[in-house]
Amino acid sequence: xxxxxxxxxxxxxxxxxxxxxxxxxxxxxxxxxxxxxxxxxxxxxxxxxxxxxxxxxxxxxxxxxxxxxxxxxxxxxxxxxxxxxxxxxxxxxxxxxxxxxxxxxxxxxxxxxxxxxxxxxxxxxxxxxxxxxxxxxxxxxxxxxxxxxxxxxxxxxxxxxxxxxxxxxxxxxxxxxxxxxxxxxxxxxxxxxxxxxxxxxxxxxxxxxxxxxxxxxxxxxxxxxxxxxxxxxxxxxxxxxxxxxxxxxxxxxxxxxxxxxxxxxxxxxxxxxxxxxxxxxxxxxxxxxxxxxxxxxxxxxxxxxxxxxxxxxxxxxxxxxxxxxxxxxxxxxxxxxxxxxxxxxxxxxxxxxxxxxxxxxxxxxxxxxxxxxxxxxxxxxxxxxxxxxxxxxxxxxxxxxxxxxxxxxxxxxxxxxxxxxxxxxxxxxxxxxxxxxxxxxxxxxxxxxxxxxxxxxxxxxxxxxxxxxxxxxxxxxxxxxxxxxxxxxxxxxxxxxxxxxxxxxxxxxxxxxxxxxxxxxxxxxxxxxxxxxxxxxxxxxxxxxxxxxxxxxxxxxxxxxxxxxxxxxxxxxxxxxxxxxxxxxxxxxxxxxxxxxxxxxxxxxxxxxxxxxxxxxxxxxxxxxxxxxxxxxxxxxxxxxxxxxxxxx
Numbered sequence: 251x252x253x254x255x256x257x258x259x260x261x262x263x264x265x266x267x268x269x270x271x272x273x274x275x276x277x278x279x280x281x282x283x284x285x286x287x288x289x290x291x292x293x294x295x296x297x298x299x300x301x302x303x304x305x306x307x308x309x310x311x312x313x314x315x316x317x318x319x320x321x322x323x324x325x326x327x328x329x330x331x332x333x334x335x336x337x338x339x340x341x342x343x344x345x346x347x348x349x350x351x352x353x354x355x356x357x358x359x360x361x362x363x364x365x366x367x368x369x370x371x372x373x374x375x376x377x378x379x380x381x382x383x384x385x386x387x388x389x390x391x392x393x394x395x396x397x398x399x400x401x402x403x404x405x406x407x408x409x410x411x412x413x414x415x416x417x418x419x420x421x422x423x424x425x426x427x428x429x430x431x432x433x434x435x436x437x438x439x440x441x442x443x444x445x446x447x448x449x450x451x452x453x454x455x456x457x458x459x460x461x462x463x464x465x466x467x468x469x470x471x472x473x474x475x476x477x478x479x480x481x482x483x484x485x486x487x488x489x490x491x492x493x494x495x496x497x498x499x500x501x502x503x504x505x506x507x508x509x510x511x512x513x514x515x516x517x518x519x520x521x522x523x524x525x526x527x528x529x530x531x532x533x534x535x536x537x538x539x540x541x542x543x544x545x546x547x548x549x550x551x552x553x554x555x556x557x558x559x560x561x562x563x564x565x566x567x568x569x570x571x572x573x574x575x576x577x578x579x580x581x582x583x584x585x586x587x588x589x590x591x592x593x594x595x596x597x598x599x600x601x602x603x604x605x606x607x608x609x610x611x612x613x614x615x616x617x618x619x620x621x622x623x624x625x626x627x628x629x630x631x632x633x634x635x636x637x638x639x640x641x642x643x644x645x646x647x648x649x650x651x652x653x654x655x656x657x658x659x660x661x662x663x664x665x666x667x668x669x670x671x672x673x674x675x676x677x678x679x680x681x682x683x684x685x686x687x688x689x690x691x692x693x694x695x696x697x698x699x700x701x702x703x704x705x706x707x708x709x710x711x712x713x714x715x716x717x718x719x720x721x722x723x724x725x726x727x728x729x730x731x732x733x734x735x736x737x738x739x740x741x742x743x744x745x746x747x748x749x750x751x752x753x754x755x756x757x758x759x760x761x762x763x764x765x766x767x768x769x770x771x772x773x774x775x776x777x778x779x780x781x782x783x784x785x786x787x788x789x790x791x792x793x794x795x796x797x798x799x800x801x802x803x804x805x806x807x808x809x810x811x812x813x814x815x816x817x818x819x820x821x822x823x824x825x826x827x828x829x830x831x832x833x834x835x836x837x838x839x840x841x842x843x844x845x846x847x848x849x850x851x852x853x854x855x856x857x858x859x860x861x862x863x864x865x866x867x868x869x870x871x872x873x874x875x876x877x878x879x880x881x882x883x884x885x886x887x888x889x890x891x892x893x894x895x896x897x898x899x
């Protein structure tokens with residue numbers, strides 16, 4: 251079960267975006283929300299996240315939400331010493347009793363309570379220690395409060411740490427650059443060393459990130475390749491150009507990360523919009539509040555056409571409601587005063603006043619959102635193809651750049667500096683950032699767009715796999731006359747050049763020479779037909795309720811219509827349609843097609859631009875700084891291209 255975690259106190263926007271990208275690339279992380287100084291997310295295996303953060307950002311603390319409060323997360327395999335501070339601890343006898351109670355538990359070691367300073371030291375690997383300590387202390391005296399102790403600091407220490415070091419580095423940088431400029435007409439070892447020192451200080455942040463990448467064995471990262479390019483630029487003697495390239499890279503990097511944040515925000519707004527409800531203040535007067543702020547016993551008003559956000563009991567009004575999202579049944583149900591209504595159902599005809607019986611955590615809306623946000627990006631087949639292309643492409647360019655800068659100069663002594671310069675360009679444009687990230691954004695954008703149309707993508711591989719399907723099997727509702735909407739659906743599916751098979755159950759026979767129609771089959775007979783159809787290519791199955799579980803399991807892509815309350819439907823579906831409107835079926839296929847189209851457009855355009863740049867660089871007419879600018883513009887273009895998915899009508 252995924253739990254809610256936080257990383258906060260991130261005051262650097264660059265670091266904030268950097269961490270969000272790191273988390274986005276982890277399969278166990280989902281439902282990422284980026285704030286001004288922190289990131290929240292859901293995670294099933296926090297130990298991995300804790301380890302990654304500890305290695306890359308040791309100054310940050312992973313926290314978990316427990317009882318609506320943020321608590322420091324403790325890795326299951328590590329023991330740490332904690333210090334807690336007590337308030338309202340009045341007597342030494344109480345202190346001794348608390349120490350004794352805590353010491354009885356084997357999970358706590360080295361328990362010492364300093365009554366004078368009101369501080370408790372304890373060593374443990376247990377999670378949620380603060381919550382448990384509060385419970386134990388309450389047994390002694392419920393008036394005593396326990397909180398995490400934070401080491402006090404002196405303002406002058408902070409000043410020295412934050413400003414004096416920075417001022418010293420700036421001073422050294424200016425001295426080094428000045429020395430390099432003064433001696434540029436008569437270069438010597440001092441000149442080279444001065445520029446090298448200046449370059450190291452100027453690229454400090456990039457070097458730090460490169461070191462972190464090396465620690466996690468990410469050898470082909472942009473941080474490493476740009477540092478190698480700068481090193482060879484220094485060897486070439488292009489000192490000023492090297493600094494200019496570094497400056498352009500760092501400024502552009504911040505711009506890119508800002509655009510990424512905007513993109514992630516746009517995706518988050520699609521998949522997790524602000525959800526409000528009309529909470530009654532007094533009769534005929536209400537206020538719009540977040541669903542998470544509505545408590546049990548509150549009264550909300552639901553107008554015709556609106557989705558019932560929280561489960562409760564009708565206290566006034568009567569209406570017909572659509573329960574399709576809940577049970578997959580498109581037959582309207584009548585509700586009156588005293589009837590219980592479930593979240594996720596749609597109010598059709600009349601205005602209802604509902605007394606809330608269940609909070610947002612137990613709502614169908616939250617369940618649907620959780621399913622959508624838990625979809626792993628890396629499960630997409632297209633994403634894996636992109637990663638392979640990125641790896642091959644990056645390895646080729648990095649290897650070519652290193653060979654040009656280190657080996658060929660010793661073979662062709664006359665043009666050695668020309669090849670070193672070419673090597674710097676190849677290393678600069680070798681970063682696979684654009685393709686990897688855009689692939690992830692394309693997948694996330696597809697999920698978000700689908701969710702905005704009441705299509706829940708449980709597995710991103712399911713949405714991606716729709717492009718591979720050759721046959722669509724549509725299983726109609728039992729015994730219902732064929733509708734015009736269904737005939738339109740059949741026509742649209744045929745336009746997509748898909749073989750259409752229709753299962754029609756119940757007393758109503760359906761005959762049409764245009765489509766393959768099978769009436770009144772058993773589940774085993776349907777499975778046999780599906781298996782035969784699968785010989786020609788993958789099969790997508792569209793079912794209506796829980797009786798179709800075996801067919802959902804068998805299909806290459808299982809698409810369920812409704813049934814959010816049925817655990818078996820959720821477990822065996824790749825895609826869930828939460829709207830009875832059959833247009834959502836076609837929209838699912840169109841989103842899938844657009845997602846794949848945008849991804850491969852980005853790859854083609856990116857590789858084409860880079861190939862042209864390589865050819866020009868080989869001719870020796872492409873300046874290094876211009877190559878970097880073109881490459882960064884390319885990254886921005888392919889990133890903005892992913893917005894076409896979200897902006898689909």
